[in-house]
Amino acid sequence: MSAAAATDPAGRPAMIALEDVHKAFGPKRVLNGLDLTIGRGESVVVIGGSGTGKSVMMKNVLGLLEPDRGRIMVDGRETTHLHGNERVQLMQRFGMLFQGAALFDSLPVWQNVAFGLIQGRHLDRPAAKAIALDKLGAVGLGAEVGELFPSELSGGMQKRVALARAIATEPEIIFFDEPTTGLDPIMGDVINDLIVKCVRELGATALSITHDMASARKIADRIAMIHEGRIIWAGPVDQVDDSGNPFVDQFINGRAEGPIRMQVRSL
Amino acid sequence: MNPLRRIGRAALAFLNGTGHFVLFMARAVSHCVRPPFYPRQVIRQLIDIGYYSLPVVGLTTLFTGMVLALQSYSSFADVGAETAIATIVVLAVTRELAPVLAGLMVAGRIGASMAAEIGTMRVTEQIDALTTLSTNPFKYLVVPRIVAGTLMLPCLVLVGDIIGIFGGFLIGVYKLGFNPGTFIASSWDALETIGVISGLVKAAAFGFTIAIMGCYHGYQSRGGAQGVGAATTNAVVSASILILVLNYVITELFFSR
Structure with missing residues (x-):
């Protein structure tokens, strides 16, 4: 991908750009020359089946994994191999909602939400608690929930606490890893609405990965489809039904027959 | 193949x-x-490793001191039993038994819980979450445990020394009928700085070993409940073996002529 493609119309660099990213685990090649650009304030949803490299892509941007080849740019600066304090500094611009919520079970809910404020931003605890309770309110949870421990919450509430934690530091970039997986359809929609509301209020750049099309349609400005470790189609959300791409058609219609073959042995 | x-x-x-x-x-x-340091985490670990291990270490060393006195009486029942038994209890407890037994007990108690806690955090992505919240998991999880382990084990062993010798005193005075004054005087005479210091150095080394093994195996664990279970076992087994090996090495350093 040329450098020119990674800038917006105003000539500013894209918020996130992945260029020819490769990642393999032993003989298994997961990312295979992946290119993806996310503009400032844009919400991109990457769809794709299980095991196609969605999570690995996200972890490479966050620095939890390091690509074997290729470049990752955040706001025009290369971050592919950042470590130590530079990585810690960069992470202050990010928020992340994990698939399994990943709340710290040794801390009460409010301390989970305030964690980035206390440890990352060095706010004093009363101020951080006030913000945490405010953010819990923003995701529809009362102050009394703040004193509970994560194990005392239902799955949907845990996801909402995790969302509150992801937005607590008001980051510029927010990642959502399968935000609706494991929730009932109504709670899934509540989470979708909250994501849209929070991202819009913060004016944040968002990258989500999901295989829930209802969620993708609601959250996304633009949808990209990943297959075998590379992006095979990307376009505005309203074009996803007329993509003309047989892989995308098969995926969004949930058909077993099509160009994507699942590895299923006959019984 | x-x-x-x-x-x-x-x-x-x-x-x-x-x-x-x-x-x-x-x-x-x-x-x-x-820096940055996380003093709250260090204090939490100091309490967990030090204070909550006191009963286990106390009971272990108490009965060890008692059994030492009882066993050695059967060998030295003739002349000078009082002095011999006090010397044996003091030397064995301070040099070897308090540090090694406290180390092994704490390896079981603390090494296992560290590996299980950090391992669960690893497989539930809590360690990744720390990174995304601008917190280095090494500084937040590993350092407090290592610092607390290295500082608290010598404290536990010092308490264990006292309780172990007290165990020997209890048996000597109440079961074998020795004179308490003589027994205490003999114990005091047998006490030597190098023995106590070597025991405390061992304890610090064991504390470090237990913490680093618990953290390492927890940190490396993969694959859900089974992975965490394996990490716990590996942490305790490797720490216990290393304690016994290190015990020999440090004894060699202090006492070989």
């Missing part, structure tokens, strides 16, 4: 594992001296 190839593969896996561990340890130690 070709047996040579099998041996080669095992040797490579061993070297790979050793290299991984040494890098982990070097990283952990280097983070111990570089």
Whole structure:
């Protein structure tokens, strides 16, 4: 991908750009020359089946994994191999909602939400608690929930606490890893609405990965489809039904027959 | 498979594992001296490792001191039993038994819980979440445990020394009918600085070993509940074996002439 493609119309660099990213685990090649650009304030949803490299892509941007080849740019600066304090500094611009919520079970809910404020931003605890309770309110949870421990919450509430934690530091970039997986359809929609509301209020750049099309349609400005470790189609959300791409058609219609073959042995 | 190839593969896996561990340890130690520090986490670990291990260490050393007195009485029942038994109890407890037994008990109690806690955090992505919240997991999770382990084990062993000798005193006075004054005087005479110091140095080394093994195996755990279970077992077994090996090495350093 040329450098020119990674800038917006105003000539500013894209918020996130992945260029020819490769990642393999032993003989298994997961990312295979992946290119993806996310503009400032844009919400991109990457769809794709299980095991196609969605999570690995996200972890490479966050620095939890390091690509074997290729470049990752955040706001025009290369971050592919950042470590130590530079990585810690960069992470202050990010928020992340994990698939399994990943709340710290040794801390009460409010301390989970305030964690980035206390440890990352060095706010004093009363101020951080006030913000945490405010953010819990923003995701529809009362102050009394703040004193509970994560194990005392239902799955949907845990996801909402995790969302509150992801937005607590008001980051510029927010990642959502399968935000609706494991929730009932109504709670899934509540989470979708909250994501849209929070991202819009913060004016944040968002990258989500999901295989829930209802969620993708609601959250996304633009949808990209990943297959075998590379992006095979990307376009505005309203074009996803007329993509003309047989892989995308098969995926969004949930058909077993099509160009994507699942590895299923006959019984 | 070709047996040579099998041996080669095992040797490579061993070297790979050793290299991984040494890098982990070097990283952990280097983070111990570089800010930011997390004093709340250190205090939590100090209490967990030190205070809550007191009953286990106290009971272990108490009965060890008691059994030492009882056993040695059967061998030295004739002349000078009082002095001999006091000397044996004091030397054995301060030099060897208090540090080793306290180390092994704490390895079971603390090493296992560290590996299980950090391992669960690893498989539920809580460690990744720390990174995304601008917190270095080494500084937040590993350093407080290593610092607390290295500081608290000597304290526990010091208490264990006192309780162990007290155990010997109880048996000597109330079961074997020795004169309490003589027994205490003999114990005091047998007490030597080098013995106590070597025991405390051992304890610090064991505390470090227990914490680093618990953290390392927890940090490396993969694959859900089974992975965490394996990490717990590996942490306790490797820490226990290393304690026994280190005990020999440190004894050799202090007492070989």
